[in-house]
Structures are given as C-alpha cells and as structure tokens.
Amino acid sequence: MMRLYKTDALVLRVRDFSEADRIVTLYTYSRGKVQAIAKGSRKTKSRKRGAVQPFTYGNFLLYQGRSLDTITQCEPKESFSHLREDLVKLAYSTYLTELVDGFTAEGEPNEQVFLLLLTTFYLLLKDNPGLLVRAFELKLLNILGYCPQLESCVHCHGPVAGNAAKVRFSSRLGGVLCDKCSGHDPFATTIQMGSLKTMQQLLKWDIRRLQVLKVPEERQQEIAAILRHYIDERIERKLKSTVFLDTVLQ
Missing domain, CATH: 2.40.50.140 (Nucleic acid-binding proteins)
Structure with a gap:
C-alpha cells in the first residue's frame, strides 16, 4: 500500500x-x-x-x-478568503464544516459529500446564505442516509393531506406525520404545508438553481428551526458553531 x-x-x-x-x-x-x-x-x-x-x-x-x-x-x-472576511458567511461556512465533520467518520470516502461542500462554498460567495444552507443540510442528510421523510407519513407511510394548511413533523421519528398518526409523538412540531413543500423542493432541486426560488423569511425561519432540532437529534450533541451563527444573525 x-x-x-x-x-x-x-x-x-x-x-x-x-x-x-x-x-x-x-x-x-x-x-x-x-x-x-x-x-x-x-x-x-x-x-x-x-x-x-x-x-x-x-x-x-x-x-x-x-x-x-x-x-x-x-x-x-x-x-475562499471572502468566506472568512464576511462575518455572516464565516458563521455559515463554519457551521457547514462542523456539520460535515460531525456526520462523517474518518477514512470513509464520499465524493458526493466533497462535491456538495465545494459547490456550496462557491455559491456562498454570491447567493442567499440561509436558503442555500437549508438545501445543504437536506442534501447532506440525504447522501448520508439521515434524510427526514418528507413525502409521506413516517409512521404509516400513507399520504400526508395535501389540502391541509399544517402538518406535524417529528424529529424523533424522523419525518412528517399524517393526522391519524400525529399522536405517536406528542412532541412533534406543527409545520406549515408551505414550509414542507419548500423543504421538498430544496431536497430535489439542483443546489445551483436556488436563486430562482423565492421563499418568505418567515418560512425560511420555520424550516431552519425544524432542521436544527432534527440535526441535533441525529448527531446527539449541540454543534458549537450554532452558538456563533445565532449570535451573528441576531
């Protein structure tokens, strides 16, 4: 060797x-x-x-x-010196690297993870950092096998009512719950159907196309909170970079 x-x-x-x-x-x-x-x-x-x-x-x-x-x-x-010189981009970039560090083990190559992080760094130089980072979170989770169930009920695998204004999201169970199964996690969070659809788009779309996606700030904040809690559940610890990120974004 x-x-x-x-x-x-x-x-x-x-x-x-x-x-x-x-x-x-x-x-x-x-x-x-x-x-x-x-x-x-x-x-x-x-x-x-x-x-x-x-x-x-x-x-x-x-x-x-x-x-x-x-x-x-x-x-x-x-x-990528511009990512270190801009405080907001520094906070987001530090978060991305800690996320990759926390979810990966040494000596396990994954070209998709490498290319996702590299592409996101380039896009961070110009794009909406918040929405881009939400897409990164979902795509990283998907590549590594931790992606939440967003298309159907995580418990019964049945459809989530498309005409409902809100659904329940369970970080513990790993995805959305239909009305019938919402009682299986009393700590499940209510999420707007619009936010769920945006999460589905962020997961499916090419990350380089996100600039055409217009998402209200309130919806972005809801998605960020949902994914923060979900990631904390999966990684089983609080990421240090989130404290810095929250301070910068206040």
Whole structure:
C-alpha cells in the first residue's frame, strides 16, 4: 500500500498543535475525512500557512501515518478568503464544516459529500446564505442516509393531506406525520404545508438553481428551526458553531 498519496481536499478545521505545527481536519475527494499534521505551518514564512486556512480548497500530498497523516505539500486552488472576511458567511461556512465533520467518520470516502461542500462554498460567495444552507443540510442528510421523510407519513407511510394548511413533523421519528398518526409523538412540531413543500423542493432541486426560488423569511425561519432540532437529534450533541451563527444573525 502506497503511504504517500495525493488528493484534492477541503479544510474543515484547524487547531494549533505546538509552537510551529497545526492539526488539520481535511475532507478529501479520495479518502473522505482525514486528520493530518501540517508541520511548521504556524511559522510566518511557511509555504503551508496559507493552504491550511479553514475552507481552503487545494491539492494535498500526504504521507499516511499510524494515527495522523502528514501534509508534505499543498497547492491551494481556491482560498475562499471572502468566506472568512464576511462575518455572516464565516458563521455559515463554519457551521457547514462542523456539520460535515460531525456526520462523517474518518477514512470513509464520499465524493458526493466533497462535491456538495465545494459547490456550496462557491455559491456562498454570491447567493442567499440561509436558503442555500437549508438545501445543504437536506442534501447532506440525504447522501448520508439521515434524510427526514418528507413525502409521506413516517409512521404509516400513507399520504400526508395535501389540502391541509399544517402538518406535524417529528424529529424523533424522523419525518412528517399524517393526522391519524400525529399522536405517536406528542412532541412533534406543527409545520406549515408551505414550509414542507419548500423543504421538498430544496431536497430535489439542483443546489445551483436556488436563486430562482423565492421563499418568505418567515418560512425560511420555520424550516431552519425544524432542521436544527432534527440535526441535533441525529448527531446527539449541540454543534458549537450554532452558538456563533445565532449570535451573528441576531
């Protein structure tokens, strides 16, 4: 097995390791999530310094180690510096990377996750961040097998009344409930039918087409709250980045 390998990657997270080094969490195209050490990257004149900034997209040459891989070379393709310079986009981007980090295990490659995150970073430079992030959440959950049931009742699998103004959504059971089954989760949340239809659109549509979708702010907030609770249930912990995101958006 070749211990030296080359792959495109996105920087999910960076933390200081010593006076000169950093530990970098990468999401790679060919190997999924990887933990690697970037030796000397804290030094001002280090060539690696710019390449291991959060959100950076680049081509990395790594040496596979027992517990940590080592970044030997890195060529940035896109720094996404604008995502770090704008406070709102920084908060959203940090949330996206923590979401990917939290839902994926090391050494499990998934090209769809990589391409979804990369595409979303590019779109964040210009599009409505809130709606884009809602689509990202749903698509990531779908790719990884955690997507909520949105088309039919999660309990009986029957149709959800299309003429109803509201339905119930159960984070615990994993989707919408019809009227007959709404009592199976007393903590299920009421959701407007319009919000449910928007969630269905966000899941199905190409994420690059979202700029043509006009969604009222109140509906966006309802979808955000539903997905926040659903994700917390699935990941079984509170994401740290949501505190920063909520503070910025206040």
